[in-house]
Amino acid sequence: MIGVGINGYGTIGRRVAHAVSAQDDMFVTGIVKNSPDYVAKEASKYFNVYVPSEDKIPEFEENGIRVKGTLDDLCSDSDIIVDGTPEGMGERNIKKYREYNIKAILEGGEKASAVETSFNAYSSFDDALNKNYVRVVSCNTTALARSLYPIHSSYKIKNVNAVILRRATDPNDSKKGPINAMEPSMQYPSHHAPDLQTVIKGINILTTAVKIPTTLMHIHVVDVDLEDNLKEDDIIDIWKNYGRLLLLNSSDGLKSTAQIMDLARELSRNRSDLYEIAIWRDSIKINNNKLHYIQAVHQESDVIPENVDAIRAMFNLLGKDESIRKTDSSLKIKGGIF
Amino acid sequence: MIGVGINGYGTIGRRVAHAVSAQDDMFVTGIVKNSPDYVAKEASKYFNVYVPSEDKIPEFEENGIRVKGTLDDLCSDSDIIVDGTPEGMGERNIKKYREYNIKAILEGGEKASAVETSFNAYSSFDDALNKNYVRVVSCNTTALARSLYPIHSSYKIKNVNAVILRRATDPNDSKKGPINAMEPSMQYPSHHAPDLQTVIKGINILTTAVKIPTTLMHIHVVDVDLEDNLKEDDIIDIWKNYGRLLLLNSSDGLKSTAQIMDLARELSRNRSDLYEIAIWRDSIKINNNKLHYIQAVHQESDVIPENVDAIRAMFNLLGKDESIRKTDSSLKIKGGIF
Structure with missing residues (x-):
């Protein structure tokens, strides 16, 4: 079971967290949230909540949200981080992920040059096999x-x-x-x-x-x-x-x-x-x-199913077709002619 | 078990159908849909589909939607109709419901004078006890x-x-x-x-x-x-x-x-x-x-929970507080301070 940390719980992060939870070969170690808003309140019912740095903890706890630790702690607790932080931050964060010797996925707002390869499940699954830093395109x-x-x-x-x-x-x-x-x-x-x-x-x-x-x-x-x-x-x-x-x-x-x-x-x-x-x-x-x-x-x-498949490719858990099939079935993706 | 027919499967009708399905003292006998669109296609996976009149049947079947019967058949098959047809049609439809000697709920687009009483679960539950024609306000x-x-x-x-x-x-x-x-x-x-x-x-x-x-x-x-x-x-x-x-x-x-x-x-x-x-x-x-x-x-x-409570009041299935509690619990309505 691959432990997946989610750094940034915005539009993409929260959906990746849900999708990862629906798989049987990976699980969510925790999510990093920057402010103790309604999204954080709801998230705390399902996931361990981490914060970017220690000085944020009081603000969360005053709002009744228990904090498990900081981003550093989440890196220690995870095999890979899916980075859903605002545009441009992902590239900077990679330094930290390297320090902790863990893999990371950046999202489409980041530059292609920030990672080893860019990812789409249909067109470039195999390029991500065993890679450490991958970007899921926008x-x-x-x-x-x-x-x-x-x-x-x-x-x-x-x-x-x-x-x-x-x-x-x-x-x-x-x-x-x-x-x-x-x-x-x-x-x-x-x-x-x-x-x-x-x-x-x-x-x-x-x-x-x-x-x-x-x-x-x-x-x-x-x-x-x-x-x-x-x-x-x-x-x-x-x-x-x-x-x-x-x-x-x-x-x-x-x-x-x-x-x-x-x-x-x-x-x-x-x-x-x-x-x-x-x-x-x-x-x-x-x-x-x-x-x-x-x-x-x-x-x-x-892009949510692509994030799940990218994790599988990076840990070489399954081949392209099997991974896509597993992701689609878990998220009830059917396609075809309606 | 009260058999609830849904005449009109628009914004309100489809939601009432879902809410009734979530109860253990009533069930959906079927829904009436006017056109064989994407909403009808999805509905046909879960509910018996009826049409307003026989001449509509070919159009539905050409689109791969099996038709159980007409509105008249649904009236025969139901104890009560929730009428979610466009504004003004509900009042005319009441004539048909009377013919079939079944109860009916109209929605807030209809006139108060079209029914015996108007309904809100908190403020007027008891007015609807044992009534035949009730309007859930807008x-x-x-x-x-x-x-x-x-x-x-x-x-x-x-x-x-x-x-x-x-x-x-x-x-x-x-x-x-x-x-x-x-x-x-x-x-x-x-x-x-x-x-x-x-x-x-x-x-x-x-x-x-x-x-x-x-x-x-x-x-x-x-x-x-x-x-x-x-x-x-x-x-x-x-x-x-x-x-x-x-x-x-x-x-x-x-x-x-x-x-x-x-x-x-x-x-x-x-x-x-x-x-x-x-x-x-x-x-x-x-x-x-x-x-x-x-x-x-x-x-x-x-207004969806009110429709469920109105059905209970009209058949005197439960008192006000018990009905509200049952509806809220089935639809995960919690309220309070977020």
Whole structure:
């Protein structure tokens, strides 16, 4: 049993904690929380709570939260740390993990250069075998890898163009915006293109990112130049074998991200999350070897199964297919055609 | 075991179906769905699906949903119907329920005059004993009754003024608005004031309603003129005994409806719902016998426990306190001070 410490219990950290708890080959040693808020109060009912440093302890205990120790103690108590701290902190934290001679996973906000390899379960599982420092790529990059890798590994992709419509902020945030504007990034390609190349080596891709005033999901409008003369059904036949892709029809009433996230509630998922990338089946079109499709990405949760698989790869617990199957079954990820 | 049919499987209907399934003295005979969308597809895994009329059957079966029968069949198969059809249809449907000699519950969109009595578990449980046609008042009226009745029954309320900031639409809707405007109602008092008087007889209240561009919750700013000279703690001491009220502190990071609904996800509730009315403890102020407080209302789910209790009252299955206790325990409603 691998002991997994969670440093940072935000959007990703708390979901990784839940997912790790659902496995039988790993367990949560504890979580590090920075402030004694409502999330910490709830977490303390299920997990050992640690703090970044000793001076934080009184603040937690005044709020009735028992503290097990500091981040240093958690490092001593764990085989690996999943680092869900704010962007940029993970790279600094690696020094500490090295001191304690433990492995660590960073999340997609960190630079690829901070770790030995970047991770997506479908496209780069084996690169992480026995590694000590691995980065699970961001929600958007994970989503692109999920739908593009299956095509890339069966047919030749000449190049990809993707427009990434990003949700402005997460549902639990009431500070950030925009709340009534669209904000295009002037960086071209946006960081998603080089990021995807860390997990699908050599793929030609250009990306444009625009922030949209919504909290629910991202949407990707993807255009792929194919080498081969394929039909829509050829693509669907590939995708339907990948459980982390969910093919939806807008004619089922799933017209927007509002209804897709409503479906996640109907599916009784933990926190009403949708781990799968939702691809509108009726958006899939091929004309003159050009494939077009639209997918929706639940930014809070799509990378969660990858974190579990990355742990397995880093300790060489299971092979790629077995690990994915085990993770999907434990989190009730089914995919296919809804 | 009381057989409960659900006519209309929208925001309220599907939640009542779940809540009834969680009881041991009633069960769901089936649900009526109007279109074979994603919600119907999921529902068909757990419940018998009926349709409003025979001509709908082919459409459902083409979409792979097995149909058990029509609304008429469901009426034959049930002891009571919970009618969650769109506003105004419930009153017309009562004719059919009478024909089949079965009881029925209408929801808050219907007129008080359509039924024998209106229902809130705290304030008017006994009025519904053995009745055949009962209306569970709307989400906003339920929320006002929940926080005002405990005060009203212990002390004398001279009058109430409430400003009701209504969410524009529900999270699964992507058509209605406003999405970038606030829309005050010119009806004064808004319908909430007379509606509250159907469940707290004789209470003096005036209400103003304003639509706000958000989907998460309603907020009520409530001012109460008290006869007695009370302290904030007197009010909290009363409220904390009512499980369907949850007292929160903004200092726990619960600053907006965004974080309150995030808390519901952390609590692992069905569909990430919050049945309790959330009252900000730090909003509670008393000056010169004037009580002021702010509460947040999860419009999709707060009336769900009332529907279960209304069924028990109408069949005289349990007394008020026992029914409330049983419902709350089955739905993990705890309330108190978070």
